[in-house]
Amino acid sequence: MLDPLLLRQHLPDTAARLRDLRGFDLPVERLESLEAERKQIQVRTQELQNLRNTRSKAIGQAKAKGEDVAPLMAEVAGLGDELKASEARLDAIRGELDAVALGVPNLPDPSVPVGADESQNVEQHRWGTPRAFDFEVKDHVELGARHGWLDGDTAAKLSGARFTVLRGQLARLHRALAQFMLDLHANAHGYEETNVPVIVNADSLFGTGQLPKFEEDMFATQLGDSRRYLISTSEISLTNIVRDSIVDDERLPLRMTAHSLCFRSEAGSGGRDVRGMIRQHQFEKVELVSIARPAESDDEHERMTRSAEVVLEQLGLPYRRMLLCSGDMGFSARKTYDLEVWLPSQQTYREISSCSNCGDFQARRMQARWRNPATGKPEPVHTLNGSGTAVGRALIAVMENYQQADGSIVVPEVLRAYMGGADRIA
Numbered sequence: 546m547l548d549p550l551l552l553r554q555h556l557p558d559t560a561a562r563l564r565d566l567r568g569f570d571l572p573v574e575r576l577e578s579l580e581a582e583r584k585q586i587q588v589r590t591q592e593l594q595n596l597r598n599t600r601s602k603a604i605g606q607a608k609a610k611g612e613d614v615a616p617l618m619a620e621v622a623g624l625g626d627e628l629k630a631s632e633a634r635l636d637a638i639r640g641e642l643d644a645v646a647l648g649v650p651n652l653p654d655p656s657v658p659v660g661a662d663e664s665q666n667v668e669q670h671r672w673g674t675p676r677a678f679d680f681e682v683k684d685h686v687e688l689g690a691r692h693g694w695l696d697g698d699t700a701a702k703l704s705g706a707r708f709t710v711l712r713g714q715l716a717r718l719h720r721a722l723a724q725f726m727l728d729l730h731a732n733a734h735g736y737e738e739t740n741v742p743v744i745v746n747a748d749s750l751f752g753t754g755q756l757p758k759f760e761e762d763m764f765a766t767q768l769g770d771s772r773r774y775l776i777s778t779s780e781i782s783l784t785n786i787v788r789d790s791i792v793d794d795e796r797l798p799l800r801m802t803a804h805s806l807c808f809r810s811e812a813g814s815g816g817r818d819v820r821g822m823i824r825q826h827q828f829e830k831v832e833l834v835s836i837a838r839p840a841e842s843d844d845e846h847e848r849m850t851r852s853a854e855v856v857l858e859q860l861g862l863p864y865r866r867m868l869l870c871s872g873d874m875g876f877s878a879r880k881t882y883d884l885e886v887w888l889p890s891q892q893t894y895r896e897i898s899s900c901s902n903c904g905d906f907q908a909r910r911m912q913a914r915w916r917n918p919a920t921g922k923p924e925p926v927h928t929l930n931g932s933g934t935a936v937g938r939a940l941i942a943v944m945e946n947y948q949q950a951d952g953s954i955v956v957p958e959v960l961r962a963y964m965g966g967a968d969r970i971a
Contacts, residue, residue, distance in 0.1 A: 546909040566871040583638045593628040651906040653871040654880040660870025673863030675887045680950040684890035685941040686821040707826045714970035721963035726831040734852040736802035741782035749785040752911035754877035764808045775808040780930040783834035788911040799836040822937045829936040835929040842927035846902040849931045850882045853898040859959045863887040879904045886942045897938045900931030
């Protein structure tokens with residue numbers, strides 16, 4: 546959520562920035578009308594509260610003197626009815642203002658390039674050289690079809706389209722990737738390994754910005770009157786750990802990592818990447834989350850992105866870092882780097898990690914704060930999240946980049962200890 550002062554005191558400028566940078570149209574006239582009414586009713590509500598208190602005190606004094614208090618009591622009753630109606634309208638206006646504010650995306654950092662879509666993202670650097678093959682390259686679906694290691698048909702029988710069954714050595718390689726990533730981030734990068742729920746309540750999704758705007762992207766469960774949601778990323782669970790709390794300064798930056806199942810409906814993405822494991826309803830990620838002091842969040846963003854890059858470098862996978870333009874960033878982000886890994890079968894780079902600095906946007910929604918030692922007052926923290934990395938897409942990249950002419954797959958050296966010493970799967 547944006548700082549409310551931007552919508553109250555700087556509405557025209559904020560609306561112009563959202564339109565030019567995000568392509569988002571803020572309902573300015575509606576906000577101005579609601580804000581004017583809010584001020585008017587708030588003043589009247591305070592007047593009525595003061596009048597009621599004054600008249601109630603007068604009743605007590607009149608009773609002590611033995612005077613007739615009936616007229617005063619009738620006046621207080623009338624004030625009470627008007628006050629109740631005024632308070633109800635004030636709550637309704639605040640609810641409307643909050644509903645608008647919850648649908649407004651974050652404003653981009655000044656360092657973010659202005660653009661409408663991914664074609665205007667800016668490449669920062671590349672690492673590694675794509676391998677030159679002397680045989681016809683197979684994609685991950687063809688490679689996984691041998692021995693039934695990657696089985697979409699059985700998954701479709703069990704659950705429907707966009708699910709996958711992994712078997713044998715390919716399933717073990719998938720598990721090895723997740724274990725390697727967790728160990729690297731916990732032991733080398735200083736993130737605390739955390740195991741979190743994959744089913745969360747609506748408050749958690751409001752906190753990180755998935756609700757109310759993106760409910761169609763979520764899978765939901767219903768048990769009686771209780772509605773809960775399957776997480777689309779463990780960023781949701783990890784970040785909400787600090788919801789409705791004041792974090793001690795000495796705990797910052799608070800760095801956490803988690804390996805979890807993730808679920809996305811992929812609403813509106815029909816026809817895109819439906820083959821294999823590129824775009825699944827159920828997948829796994831190793832997530833990175835940082836809760837940081839505002840002055841340190843930019844440096845923390847660079848550190849987080851570098852942690853994800855090290856994963857790809859140790860796996861020996863060529864990649865590039867992209868700085869997303871203003872029109873391609875996620876709803877809650879103020880600055881995002883995407884890491885894209887080379888896929889030989891597509892002869893292009895595909896996203897495998899997205900690392901975002903959300904500033905105080907999520908913290909305001911969650912009421913997540915820290916006590917600033919300089920002021921002694923609670924202030925919003927900054928929240929950051931990134932994939933460290935997507936396990937399924939890392940599996941795809943390893944399969945395709947390390948494939949051999951006979952269809953076997955060389956196991957990257959850093960994974961062999963997790964594979965019982967095996968140097969290839971065949």
